[in-house]
Amino acid sequence: MDMESESQQAGAQRVPRLLFISFFLSLSLSTLARAATRRHEWEISYQFKSPDCVRKLAATINGQSPGPTIRAAQGDTVVVSVKNSLLTENLALHWHGIRQIGTPWADGTEGVTQCPILPGETFTYAFAVDRPGTYIYHAHYGMQRSAGLYGMIVVAAAAPGAEPFAYDGEHLVLLNDWWHNSTYEQAAGLASVPFVWVGEPHSLLINGRGRFNCSAAVAGTCNATLPECAAEVFAVETGKTYRFRIASITSLSALNFEIEGHPMTVVEADGHYVKPFVVKNLNIYSGETYSVLITADQDPNRTYWLASNVVSRKPGTTTGTAILSYHGGGSSSPPPTTPPTGPAWNDTMYRFQQSVMTVAHPAHVEPPPAIADRAILLLNTQNKIDEHIRWALNNVSFTLPHTPYLVAMKRGLLGAFDQRPPPETYAHQGYDIYEKPPNPNATTSDALYRLRFGSVVDVVLQNANMLDANKSETHPWHLHGHDFWVLGYGIGRFDPAVHPASYNLKDPILKNTVAVHPYGWTALRFKADNPGVWAFHCHIEAHFFMGMGIVFEEGIERVADLPTEIMGCGKTKGGH
Amino acid sequence: MDMESESQQAGAQRVPRLLFISFFLSLSLSTLARAATRRHEWEISYQFKSPDCVRKLAATINGQSPGPTIRAAQGDTVVVSVKNSLLTENLALHWHGIRQIGTPWADGTEGVTQCPILPGETFTYAFAVDRPGTYIYHAHYGMQRSAGLYGMIVVAAAAPGAEPFAYDGEHLVLLNDWWHNSTYEQAAGLASVPFVWVGEPHSLLINGRGRFNCSAAVAGTCNATLPECAAEVFAVETGKTYRFRIASITSLSALNFEIEGHPMTVVEADGHYVKPFVVKNLNIYSGETYSVLITADQDPNRTYWLASNVVSRKPGTTTGTAILSYHGGGSSSPPPTTPPTGPAWNDTMYRFQQSVMTVAHPAHVEPPPAIADRAILLLNTQNKIDEHIRWALNNVSFTLPHTPYLVAMKRGLLGAFDQRPPPETYAHQGYDIYEKPPNPNATTSDALYRLRFGSVVDVVLQNANMLDANKSETHPWHLHGHDFWVLGYGIGRFDPAVHPASYNLKDPILKNTVAVHPYGWTALRFKADNPGVWAFHCHIEAHFFMGMGIVFEEGIERVADLPTEIMGCGKTKGGH
Structure with a gap:
């Protein structure tokens, strides 16, 4: 209820x-x-x-x-x-x-x-x-x-008119990818030797609706006439402006989203107002949200596709679709066109440009602190541990402890996780990010980064080649408990002696999720001023499962008494 | 390890x-x-x-x-x-x-x-x-x-020769049924409206090995050449006697087990010595164990089938097989015959007779108390609750509480479960067990039966017609924490004024699991002398899930301090 x-x-x-x-x-x-x-x-x-x-x-x-x-x-x-x-x-x-x-x-x-x-x-x-x-x-x-x-x-917004744009109506678009395999099968495959990969998504969903080709399904499992999988219809009226709130919760896929014939003005990203820019289609990574405005100014006597397409990985999945319908949604007929197919899946620079374009709205700039107290440089690599494929940061692959950090730290349960600090950097000067990792070995650890309360922290995420040659993927990194300023992006090896000089300290956007492009780096800054323990990880479900994350602690001493409801596992089992 | x-x-x-x-x-x-x-x-x-x-x-x-x-x-x-x-x-x-x-x-x-x-x-x-x-x-x-x-x-046995039979070698036979659907799918189906039934087992396994017809499997999932699914080979030497310890852990199926050409002498049931009797094949229900003796006295130059077949439900599953091989298991070739198909699946009397035949070994009789302090009469029916199909005892369908009874009772957490006693009997005099339940409604409850410590308790399990006409199934009931004497079986309506006079008080077998045959009743007696809380339920996985069970408490005050390791859920979450 x-x-x-x-x-x-x-x-x-x-x-x-x-x-x-x-x-x-x-x-x-x-x-x-x-x-x-x-x-x-x-x-x-x-x-x-x-x-x-x-x-x-x-x-x-x-x-x-x-x-x-x-x-x-x-x-x-x-x-x-x-x-x-x-x-x-x-x-x-x-x-x-x-x-x-x-x-x-x-x-x-x-x-x-x-x-x-x-x-x-x-x-x-x-x-x-x-x-x-x-x-x-x-x-x-x-x-x-x-x-x-x-x-x-x-x-x-708390007050009408508080936002730097206006619109007549609003729609929600929730993008996802979907497999017919259970998550148990997927997880068991990722943890298996040899590695068992579930494959590309069976479908792309828009608001929980997609369409698999029933002729390719196991007999008796597919029914194309179910209302449940009918495409979502988005109703508009001619001449009006609509805010589309778009979120991606994909497990794997980087997506490109388009509303056929209707250019989108990007106005919000992850809860922050963006200096408006217009795109034909929008690249959106798992964990990101955007608001875009469109104007219903096309021929109202036909419908238009909403389309999501896989980018950054070679697509193996049909375009996800929904329908834009004029006259208040009078028609749910498919448009007379084929759905947009988006940009070339491997056009990294196309997506890179959108990232760079996304800066704070001039009237809503929250300037970042001019300098950081600490800089953490994280090399993102694919590694092998005991023949298992894992992801690692500076050759440390993350595992979750079974006693939550928040409880363990507040209660001083030091044995609950590795107390040694994880590495702040890697040997970046000699590292060729375009080659397979020279040392594919890694260790697993549940150690965390302890941040001085109130300090300013820079994190640079450095992407690199995977275990297979000529392969690097996009990783959308999500930080809990904070927004961060996105100070810069690059393609190639990040050099701490060079690139910080080019950081955008003027009008960087605040976000909670940001893409690290193939062979690229992303620099971000945040203030460690929210008492608690916070995960920071790749939002691709399989990648975090395989170790692609870290955890920050800040101001644990300022956290109020913990509710006992969060306890009961690990070292707090049975009230210990 | x-x-x-x-x-x-x-x-x-x-x-x-x-x-x-x-x-x-x-x-x-x-x-x-x-x-x-x-x-x-x-x-x-x-x-x-x-x-x-x-x-x-x-x-x-x-x-x-x-x-x-x-x-x-x-x-x-x-x-x-x-x-x-x-x-x-x-x-x-x-x-x-x-x-x-x-x-x-x-x-x-x-x-x-x-x-x-x-x-x-x-x-x-x-x-x-x-x-x-x-x-x-x-x-x-x-x-x-x-x-x-x-x-x-x-x-x-603690000492050699303590058992009332001898043998030269021993084999273990663990029988199971198996589905390709996950248990999550099975459970969700059982709890769905309308009810979704997984169907008959895909295979019958002997020691974890079976054989599905790959041509009927989803493409790419089946490989008939895997060593993992090769039939188990049981090695014997001519002239020797072997003890086969046979257990059934099926989720659903009542089975009949046969060793082709080798009559079996039944000598043990559920850990108790049986007055030996010889069968061509053995009916075995989920949760039961038997030991049988066979003599390797057949032509040693061929192999013989071990075969498990579904009984009591119309079979939809191929015979489960393994191989008996002379010369110490020299050959794993399939026998030249077709596997035994067992008795007619609906020959209830055939199975009933085996039940009645199973009494205590004369040298190992443990006589039951002559009279009971309390008799509980449980009508087993299929019912509907809010359109969900459930099983019920005296129209009460069991649900498990989320605080374990043992902890709740020892700690006096009265709110953890329904404190009202469940019904001791049903309106048996007017009940026609051959008709569909006149009142298919039932209530769910997590109430339990409190037994006076040391008292003698009779339970009569009365089977009846299911929701569909002309249908009644076998239910193997399993009691935790005790063995019970099996005092009698009948087909038809149990009459408390008549049938107890025919109870076997002379040499009843002690068991922990017993069959209640279609349209039949089974009477058992146990002494409530094991301090604790004990489940008693149909051992068919789906039936217990659908409410076919009860719980007994006895001597909770005599239970020693509980280990905290068993706590941490329900009302003991976080040490409460």
């Missing part, structure tokens, strides 16, 4: 006390007076679904995948009670792009901020949405996100 | 202290002096396996399914450290037929005796094997057993 109430303090009575107190301490009284509490009650269960016309067991929220959209206004409190009705499987839900200021235990990252939610349990997430914008939520446990647990969060 | 050591107290140092102390208190010093500790270290993970030549993700123990055989001698201690390396899924392992006297927390029944083992955790089971015989272990959480987590326990 989903409920929204405009209640204030009294309405929050069902929030666990500790969550409640610590959360409201961080809000000013004036905000409180206007803030609403947006309540949702969710039950997570497996259901048979046919999002692309092929029947598959999907993890659902109240029977649906994607789950319900959370709508709130800036300053509201969102309270989501999550009941785990999976049979044998645990659960955690992450609120992607929400910084969780004062509520680090509500970040929903299993192993980092909480123990998983057991079958039969109800866990309540309560957090403030302090910035308007377009966000996502999704499972953050194992590879569970790929099973269907995801949806959108839309936070409206 | 599996290890066996003849160590005494010192060797047990790695057992958690509480398990250790309470366990050894229950052993006499003289037993201690000779008892060995049998240690096993198991890691549970998903692996791709092809038990019937079709590749499927299976839950494995140290990479194997079936798992390793646990071998011990009467009076030994078995210590199994179970590390959960599943990605997102919890776990519990049950030691089927082991009474767990003094160690009720080691029974491995999720929701009854323990919280599940979380991913990353290691849980140590430690228990005495106090009786010689043939037992089983398997997962007891959701429908996880069907995913491949099962194996055998063989407990040798």
Whole structure:
């Protein structure tokens, strides 16, 4: 059941006390007076679904995948009670792009901020949405996100007219890729020797709908006439301007999104206003969100494709489609054209240019600190550990501990994870990023980076060649608990003596997810001012599973008493 | 890693202290002096396996399914450290037929005796094997057993010659049924409206090996030449006598097992010696074990089939096969014959007669108490609850609580489950068991039966017609923590005023699992003298999942302090 109430303090009575107190301490009284509490009650269960016309067991929220959209206004409190009705499987839900200021235990990252939610349990997430914008939520446990647990969060600006653009109507577009194999099969394959790769997605979904070619499906599993897999229809009226809030929650695919015949003006990225620029189509990576404006100024007597296409990997998946329909959505007929196929999949510079183009709106620049206190240089490589293929940063492949860092650090459970600091850099001067890794060995570790509270941290992500020759992929890196300034991108080897001079310190965009292009580097800066423990990882589900992530701690001593609800695993099993 | 050591107290140092102390208190010093500790270290993970030549993700123990055989001698201690390396899924392992006297927390029944083992955790089971015989272990959480987590326990008699029969060699036969669908799909189907039934097994396995017809498999998934799915070969030498220890761990199927050309003398059932009788083939239900003796007295220059066939349901599965090979297993060639097909699947009386024939060995009769203190009469029906198909006892369909009963009762957590007693009987006088249930409605409940410690309890299980006309199935009921005397069987309606007079009080067999035949009843008696909380349920995986079970409590006040390792879920989450 989903409920929204405009209640204030009294309405929050069902929030666990500790969550409640610590959360409201961080809000000013004036905000409180206007803030609403947006309540949702969710039950997570497996259901048979046919999002692309092929029947598959999907993890659902109240029977649906994607789950319900959370709508709130800036300053509201969102309270989501999550009941785990999976049979044998645990659960955690992450609120992607929400910084969780004062509520680090509500970040929903299993192993980092909480123990998983057991079958039969109800866990309540309560957090403030302090910035308007377009966000996502999704499972953050194992590879569970790929099973269907995801949806959108839309936070409206607190006041009308606060945003630097206007529009007549709004649509939500949630992009995904989809496999008929279970996430268990996918994960087991990734962990196998030899490596078993699931292959390219079976379908691309738009708002949970796609279309697989039934003639290629296992007999009896595919039904192309199901309403459930009919293309989504987006209604417009001639002459009006629409905001499309676009999010990608793909497990693997970098996508290019196009609305046939309707150029898009990019105005928002990851909850921050962008200096507007117009594109024919939009490159979007897993974990990113954008808002674009389009004007309905085309022939209203036909329909138009919305199309998502795989880029950055050689596509093996049919274009994902939906329909733009004039006259208020009067027609759901397919357009008379073939769907747009997007740019060449391997045109890295095309995507690079969009990255560089994405800077802060002139009226909404938040200037970064001029210098950093610390710079961490992370080489992204594919490695082998005991014949398993893994991803590593500076030859360290990440593994999650079974006691969440947040609890382990707050309680001083030093044995819960490796206490040695992970490497700050790699031997970059002699490294040829265009060659296969000279040392493909790596070690696994659950060590984390401890940041001085309030310090300014630069991270440079350096991409490189994979284990196979002439291969480098795009990695969308996502930081929990913060936005970061995107100071620069390059193709080639990052040189700390050269490239920082070219950083954009004038109007860099703030984001929470950013692409590292093939053979490229991306430099970002953030302020370690949010007490808690925060994951930073490649948002490709398989890559994080294979070790492509790190974790930051900052200001743990400033974190309020932890709710006991996040405990119960690892060294906190049975109340220890 | 599996290890066996003849160590005494010192060797047990790695057992958690509480398990250790309470366990050894229950052993006499003289037993201690000779008892060995049998240690096993198991890691549970998903692996791709092809038990019937079709590749499927299976839950494995140290990479194997079936798992390793646990071998011990009467009076030994078995210590199994179970590390959960599943990605997102919890776990519990049950030691089927082991009474767990003094160690009720080691029974491995999720929701009854323990919280599940979380991913990353290691849980140590430690228990005495106090009786010689043939037992089983398997997962007891959701429908996880069907995913491949099962194996055998063989407990040798403490002294040579203690058993009332002799043999030259021994073989283990572990029977199973197998589906290519995942257990998640199976469970979701059972819980769906409309009900989605997985269908008859794809294969019957003998020692984890079967053979699916590759031409009927999804392309690319089946490989008939894999050594992994080659039939097991059982080696014999002419003139010798062999004990075959036979166990069935099927999810669904009642089986008939035959060794072509070799009559079997039944000598053991569920760890108790049977008054020997000879059969051409053996009916065996899920959760049962038997030992039979055969003599290798046939033409040694050919091989012979071991065959398992579905009975009691209309078969839709090819005969499961293995090979008996003379000259010490010199040949693995298929026999020149077609495999035995067993008796007519619907010949209930054939199976009924075997049930009645199975009584205690004259030299090993343990007479039951002459009268019972309490009699519980349980009508087994198929019902509908909110359009879901469920199984019920006296119109109550069982659900597991999320706080294990053992913990909830010991700690007085009264809110953890329904405190009202479940029904002792049903309106039997007017009930026509041959008709569809007149009242198909039922309620779900997690209430349990509280038994006076030391009291003698009779349970009569009454089978009946299912929701569809002219349909009644065999249900193998399994009791945890006890053996029960099987006092009688009947076909038709049990009349408490008539049938108890015909109970066998002279030489009833003790068992832990017993069949309730179609439209039949089975009467059993046990002494409530094992402090703890114990499940009693139909051993068909889908039936227990759909509510076909109850739970007994007895002497909870005599249970020693519980190990905290079994806690951490439900009302004991986070140490509450």
